[in-house]
Amino acid sequence: MAAVMPAPxxxxxxxxxxxxxxxxxxxxGARVAAxxxxxxxxxxxESLARYPDLHTEWSVNEKVSMEVALGASMTGxxxxxxxxxxxxNVASDCLMTMTITGAYGGLVIAVADDVGMSSSQNExxxxxxxxxxxxxVLEPADSQEAYEMTQYAFALSEQHQTPVLLRLTxxxxxxxxxxxxxxxxxxxxxGFVKNPERWVxxxxxxxxxxxxxxxxxxxxxxxxxxxPLNVIEPGSDRRVGFVASGPAYMHVKEAFPDxxxxxxxxxxxxxxxxxxxxxxxxxxMVVVEETELLLETEIKAAxxxxxxxxxLPRIGELSxxxxxxxxxxxxxKAAVAPEAAATPMKVxxxxxxxxxxxxxxxxxxxxxxxxxxxxxxxxxxxxLGAGHPWNALDSTICMGxxxxxxxxxxxGRGEADRNKRILAVIGDSTFMHMGMQGLLNIxxxxxxxxxLLLDNNTTGMTGGQAxxxxxxxxxxxxxxxxxxxxxxxxxxxxNEHIKIVDPYELPTLFKTIREEVKHEGPSVIIARRxxxxxxxxxxxxxxxxxxxxxxxxxNCLEVGCPAIHVTRREKVIKNSGKEVELAFVNIDNQACTGxxxxxxxxxxxxxxxxxxxxxxxxxxxx
Amino acid sequence: xNQDQITNxxxxxIGGQGVMTATEILAExxxxxxxxxxxxxxxxxxxxxxxxxxxxRFGRKVLSPQIAPGxxxxxxxxxxxxxxxxxxxxxxxxxALVNNARLVPPVVDLGLFDYPDDPPGQMRAAGHRVVSFDAxxxxxxxxxxxxxxxxxxxxxxxxxxxxxxxxxxCIVKRFARKGDQVVDANRRxxxxxxxxxxxxxxANEPAPA
Numbered sequence: 001m002a003a004v005m006p007a008p009x010x011x012x013x014x015x016x017x018x019x020x021x022x023x024x025x026x027x028x029g030a031r032v033a034a035x036x037x038x039x040x041x042x043x044x045x046e047s048l049a050r051y052p053d054l055h056t057e058w059s060v061n062e063k064v065s066m067e068v069a070l071g072a073s074m075t076g077x078x079x080x081x082x083x084x085x086x087x088x089n090v091a092s093d094c095l096m097t098m099t100i101t102g103a104y105g106g107l108v109i110a111v112a113d114d115v116g117m118s119s120s121q122n123e124x125x126x127x128x129x130x131x132x133x134x135x136x137v138l139e140p141a142d143s144q145e146a147y148e149m150t151q152y153a154f155a156l157s158e159q160h161q162t163p164v165l166l167r168l169t170x171x172x173x174x175x176x177x178x179x180x181x182x183x184x185x186x187x188x189x190x191g192f193v194k195n196p197e198r199w200v201x202x203x204x205x206x207x208x209x210x211x212x213x214x215x216x217x218x219x220x221x222x223x224x225x226x227x228p229l230n231v232i233e234p235g236s237d238r239r240v241g242f243v244a245s246g247p248a249y250m251h252v253k254e255a256f257p258d259x260x261x262x263x264x265x266x267x268x269x270x271x272x273x274x275x276x277x278x279x280x281x282x283x284x285m286v287v288v289e290e291t292e293l294l295l296e297t298e299i300k301a302a303x304x305x306x307x308x309x310x311x312l313p314r315i316g317e318l319s320x321x322x323x324x325x326x327x328x329x330x331x332x333k334a335a336v337a338p339e340a341a342a343t344p345m346k347v348x349x350x351x352x353x354x355x356x357x358x359x360x361x362x363x364x365x366x367x368x369x370x371x372x373x374x375x376x377x378x379x380x381x382x383x384l385g386a387g388h389p390w391n392a393l394d395s396t397i398c399m400g401x402x403x404x405x406x407x408x409x410x411x412g413r414g415e416a417d418r419n420k421r422i423l424a425v426i427g428d429s430t431f432m433h434m435g436m437q438g439l440l441n442i443x444x445x446x447x448x449x450x451x452l453l454l455d456n457n458t459t460g461m462t463g464g465q466a467x468x469x470x471x472x473x474x475x476x477x478x479x480x481x482x483x484x485x486x487x488x489x490x491x492x493x494x495n496e497h498i499k500i501v502d503p504y505e506l507p508t509l510f511k512t513i514r515e516e517v518k519h520e521g522p523s524v525i526i527a528r529r530x531x532x533x534x535x536x537x538x539x540x541x542x543x544x545x546x547x548x549x550x551x552x553x554x555n556c557l558e559v560g561c562p563a564i565h566v567t568r569r570e571k572v573i574k575n576s577g578k579e580v581e582l583a584f585v586n587i588d589n590q591a592c593t594g595x596x597x598x599x600x601x602x603x604x605x606x607x608x609x610x611x612x613x614x615x616x617x618x619x620x621x622x
Numbered sequence: 623x624n625q626d627q628i629t630n631x632x633x634x635x636i637g638g639q640g641v642m643t644a645t646e647i648l649a650e651x652x653x654x655x656x657x658x659x660x661x662x663x664x665x666x667x668x669x670x671x672x673x674x675x676x677x678x679r680f681g682r683k684v685l686s687p688q689i690a691p692g693x694x695x696x697x698x699x700x701x702x703x704x705x706x707x708x709x710x711x712x713x714x715x716x717x718a719l720v721n722n723a724r725l726v727p728p729v730v731d732l733g734l735f736d737y738p739d740d741p742p743g744q745m746r747a748a749g750h751r752v753v754s755f756d757a758x759x760x761x762x763x764x765x766x767x768x769x770x771x772x773x774x775x776x777x778x779x780x781x782x783x784x785x786x787x788x789x790x791x792c793i794v795k796r797f798a799r800k801g802d803q804v805v806d807a808n809r810r811x812x813x814x815x816x817x818x819x820x821x822x823x824x825a826n827e828p829a830p831a
Contacts, residue, residue, distance in 0.1 A: 014649055014659065142660070142687075175662040175687040176649065247687075254686040321690045342692035345744065347707040348735035350636065350727045352670030381670065389732050557732060562671050566731045583733065590767075 006051055009183040017172035020143040020179050021110055022047035024150025025080045028106065029187025030054055032072035034065035036433060037462035038084030039119040040173035041112035045082055046465075049474045053184070058465055058474050061399070061433040062087035066094045066109065073107040074199060076190035078154050082110040085126050086398065090434065092129070095163070097201050099133040100209045102161040105189055106154030112168040115290045116317040119461070121379065121396060123315060125292040126167050130268035134213040136220050137165045137268035138229070139246040143177035149229070149265060156223075162216055167267070169290060171247040171317065221269035229265030230274055234281065240327055241282030243275060243295060243306070248288040248318050255320035256327070270295060272302055279304050286311070286327060290318055354384055356563040357537070357595035359456055359529035362503035363425070364390035365559045365597065366510050373421045373517070374409055378402040378435070380427040381460040381531075389560045393425065402426045403438020407447040421517035425452045428484060429459040429467045436491060442522050443492030450516045451524040454503070455484055456531040464534045488524045497523035504529060506600045532593065540594030542610045545586045549606035552582025556598040556607065563591035564598060628681035629657075629783055630689045634708045635700025636725055637671050640771040644698070645676035647775060647796065651782070651789040652680035662687035671727065675708060696781050698774060701725050702741035702754070709745045718742075718750055719777045719819060721757040721770075753777075755818040761811060769811035776815020786816065 006026065007013055015023065021044050025033055033056045035045040049056040059065035062083040072079035083091060088111045095109070111129070114120040130137035138153055140146040146168065153164040197205045224230060235241075241260040242252045245267040252261055262278040264270060279285045287296040287308035296308035311326040312318065328334075354361050364385040367375055377383055377393035378401060386393040395405050406424035413420070424442075426435045431453055442449050459465040466472040471481030488498050497519055499512050509527065516523040530536030547567075556564055568584045587598070589610050599607045631648060635641040642663055649661045657680035677689045694712045699705025699720040712718060720742050730737045738744055742754040755777065761769040772793055779786035790812050797804045 012653075014646075014653060014661075171662065171687060175660055176646075177660050177684075177687075178653065178658060250686045251688075317688075319688050319690070320686050342710050344691075344710045345706050345748070347703050348727070348730055348737065350671070350673045350704075351729065352637070352672035353728055355670065384670065388729055388734060557728075560728055562728055564731065565726050566733075569733070581733070583731075585731075 006184075007181060009181060012178050012180050014176050015143050015147070015179045016043060016174055016176045017140070017143050017146040017168055018043035018112075018174070019047045020147035021082070021150050021166065021168070022051070023179070023181050024147040025108070026051040026054065027182055027184050028151050028154040029078050029185045030080050030106075030154070031077040031187070031189065032069060033057075033080040033082070034059045034068040035082040036060065036062050036065055036087060037459045037465045038062070038087050038112075039462055040114055040170045041082045041084045041087075041110065041168070042462045042465070043173070044110055045474070048080075056474055058459075058467070060468060062091040063094050066091040066098070069107055069109070070094065070098050070101075070103075073103045073105040075192045076105040078106040078158075078187050080108050080110070083112070084120065085111060085113045085124050086120060086122065087111070088126055088129060089124075090399065092133075095129065095133050095135075097206070098163055099135050099213060100201060100206050101199055102209075102212075103157045103163050104161065105187075106157040107163045108150065108153040108157060108166055109163055110150075110166045110168060112170070112173050113290070115169045115171070118170060121398060123291060125290070125294060126165070127268060127294055128292070130165055130167075131294075133163075133165075134217050135163050135165050136160075136224075136266065137167050139167045139265060139267045140172055141246055141249045141263070141265070142172070143175065143179050145265065146172055147179050147181065152229070160216060160220060160223075162220075167246070169246055175247075217269055221271070224266045224269050225271035225273055227266040227271070230271050231263050232274060232278055232281075233261045233263065235260040238282045239331065240284045240286055241278050242286050242288050243278065243299070244288040245295075246290060248290055251318050251320045251323055252288055255323040264295075267295070270298070272304075275299055275302070275304055279306070284330060286330070288312065288318060288323065291315060351387055352384060353562045354381065354560060355532045356561055356591050357532045357539070357593040357597075359503040359527065359531075359595075360385060360454060361560055361595075362506060362509055362529075362597050363452060363454060363527055364392045365601075366506060366513060367392040367423070368558065369510070370513070372419060373423055374406075374417070375423045375425060376402040376406040376409070378424075378426045378430050379461075380430050380454075382425060382427050382454050385425070389558050399430055400426070400434030400438050403435055403442055403449075403451070406449045406451075407438075407442050407445060410447050410449055411445075421450065422448065423450045423452060423513075423517065425454065427460065428453065428455040428457065428469055429465075431484070432468055432482075436487065439488065439493070439522075439524070440491045447522055448520055449522055450513065450519075451522070452513075453484065453488070453524055453526045455526050455528045456534075457528075457536055458531045458534050460531045460533065464531060484526055488526070493522050493524050497521065498526070499523070500526045500528055502529060503527040504595050504597060506597065537593075540596070542589040542592035542594050543587050543596070543599065543607050544589055544610050546606045546608055547584070547586070549604045550584050551604045551606070552584045553603050554583040554585070555601040555603060556585060557583060559598045559601065561592075561598055563588045628679055628684060630694045631678040631696050631698065631778075631782075632689055632694045632708055632711050633676040633678065633698045633700070634704045635674055635721075636704060636727075637674050639674070639700045641674045641676050641700055644700075644771050644774055645678050647792050648678055648778070648782075648789065649680070650792040650795075651784065652678070654788055654792060655784045657681060658684050660684040660687040673704065673707070696778055698778050700757075700774060703738055706738060706741035706744055709748065709750055712750050714749070716751065717781055718745055718752045719774075719781070720745075720752060720754040721774060722754050723756075723758060753819050753822045755822070757815065757818075760814050760818060764807060764811055764814060766807060769807060772808045772811035773815035773818070776812035776817075777819045779812065779816050780820065
């Protein structure tokens with residue numbers, strides 16, 4: 001991802017919301033941009049890394065990325081950080097004090113809510129942070145607005161010396177639309193000025209600054225009231241008026257093109273006079289917001305009558321199809337039954353799977369064969385180990401939680417769980433994000449835990465980003481490579497209980513896990529194999545099934561590889577009188593990349609290498 | 623906003639099949655024709671063999687990026703069961719162009735769910751207009767399985783509100799730096815995709831869009 005010449009000014013580009021924010025950051029003259037990957041925000045920094053003349057980085061976690069941005073802002077540089085909604089929880093410790101120091105150089109935080117939860121463990125509404133941290137919130141409704149509001153956010157930040165929250169959702173981040181772009185604006189930092197009363201947040205100094213937060217709220221409310229980002233579109237059908245922000249505005253315009261709308265681009269502090277003006281011009285007012293009833297509550301508290309979550313859903317994405325019937329009900333119209341044709345067909349679910357040759361399959365196959373264990377999980381591709389066929393995870397909470405939860409189970413367990421072995425699974429990137437402290441806590445507090453550190457040398461789930469252990473930076477350039485085994489040892493795990501294994505070698509993996517769970521104390525098994533979606537992975541010779549030898553035992557299916565398919569099922573009565581279903585298989589050798597995991601449990605030795613001359617020329621990674 | 627001014631195209635398949643790239647090229651063609659365009663998908667875990675849908679809307683001015691069920695003019699299905707899964711998005715006079723691929727997920731192989739016997743047949747029985755063809759074997763006949771996506775784009779080319787050459791030009795532009803041989807192979811794949819559909823539907827069938 002080396003920097004390339006950006007598209008020239010005045011180009012009209014098809015950009016995702018993420019790419020549009022990146023362009024806006026670059027044009028604003030930002031010098032520093034930092035993030036930890038997280039869906040749906042990942043591509044903001046990935047895109048920024050291709051622009052010249054600014055420092056971009058993968059930080060080890062969101063809190064660090066925000067601190068980096070703050071430091072840059074202290075010098076007067078324009079600075080930016082991006083994260084997914086749950087990332088802001090991690091960064092919130094910084095945020096809640098950074099709001100007191102305020103920004104010097106423009107400081108913008110992009111936060112992307114995974115509304116509808118396509119790839120997250122919860123659905124939370126980041127607009128709350130605006131209230132909690134007393135900072136302004138801007139909400140673009142499409143890519144063009146994402147680009148423009150990013151630039152405005154830097155100006156607003158500098159003018160009022162406040163961090164600004166740019167709130168995005170999946171339907172902004174991952175929607176592509178046309179954007180007219182401009183030039184990069186030069187922005188030379190004014191220079192760091194020593195000022196302990198501003199930057200050293202000891203109680204005495206912080207106390208002096210806190211009244212300024214409330215003052216700033218009032219000032220920004222006036223800015224919001226006058227802002228062209230908050231505009232009333234009068235419409236012609238005055239029965240129902242809408243207050244809407246973000247993608248919800250587009251849904252309202254689509255479903256009710258003639259209705260009055262107050263479009264909130266500057267959504268916190270929101271403009272009470274404009275809301276009153278809208279309320280006065282329509283019979284009923286509906287607040288359309290994703291996802292919590294936040295504006296609605298505040299508008300009602302201001303004494304303005306409105307509807308909202310009494311008719312609209314509180315979870316998931318809104319759409320014109322959700323809005324239409326809800327508002328009809330409000331108007332007392334009978335709901336129109338959907339056309340028969342618009343009813344979905346019944347089709348099997350297709351959850352995401354681990355890839356063919358994914359090293360995690362070796363881990364989960366092995367865990368699925370073990371009895372009397374409790375396995376705490378974490379966030380990443382390897383969370384899929386909770387699914388079929390392995391059903392191998394007993395918890396998933398948040399980044400790094402595997403360590404603390406495992407220790408808590410160890411310390412809290414009573415007689416019912418006395419003989420169980422506790423394992424904590426975590427990926428390499430998650431370990432460096434928030435798992436190291438948890439491991440230190442396990443060693444310090446003498447936990448009896450076996451940690452499985454799945455080292456695939458990348459941040460896999462978000463598309464294979466570099467990490468401090470991959471030896472590459474965000475641009476693919478060489479970077480210092482940290483040694484995970486040494487880190488683990490430094491965190492207090494005895495050297496003889498740090499094992500490095502190949503997750504493709506099932507017997508060794510099995511034996512190592514069996515041995516380490518017997519050890520009374522912390523141990524770490526580093527399972528090391530590159531993610532198949534990265535350049536570090538080199539495909540092997542694919543396998544096929546000798547159909548004459550396959551006995552239909554279905555052992556191989558327990559590996560969970562998406563390249564193994566059942567060709568035929570047969571019910572047989574065993575000598576014991578028990579009926580069993582046999583499943584005869586083949587291997588899709590376009591998809592198989594030859595890891596050999598399925599070969600190992602195959603009882604009749606029916607899985608063999610494809611003859612060299614039959615190897616497909618293009619091995620398709622699934 | 624008059625809904626009829628907007629063209630809704632739904633492209634569906636599974637992670638890794640090239641659904642998002644194909645839709646991107648369709649979007650570029652619509653832009654070349656001067657349309658406002660919005661394209662959306664939820665990509666998060668799609669790379670892992672999950673369901674992928676890409677919504678493409680274009681016209682004078684596009685507001686919501688999401689297509690409503692029952693309003694799709696053309697559904698381009700990269701996989702049989704996936705086309706069936708999203709077939710309720712078709713409007714009554716819509717057209718489904720379906721690649722016959724049958725990609726069976728582990729949950730079906732594990733015996734937890736059944737794969738439908740005949741997805742295009744089921745769609746037809748539900749009253750949809752469906753053309754199904756085997757894009758991958760067409761691509762293989764042309765000597766390169768990776769041409770499958772261009773075959774798919776060829777399949778939809780005659781059912782867009784602009785000339786097939788506009789779309790072809792966008793494909794050519796993508797592959798231009800890979801040399802003449804690759805460009806020519808893609809031209810042949812595009813033509814083969816057009817022909818596969820025309821043979822079944824009749825070349826004179828009016829475009830639904």
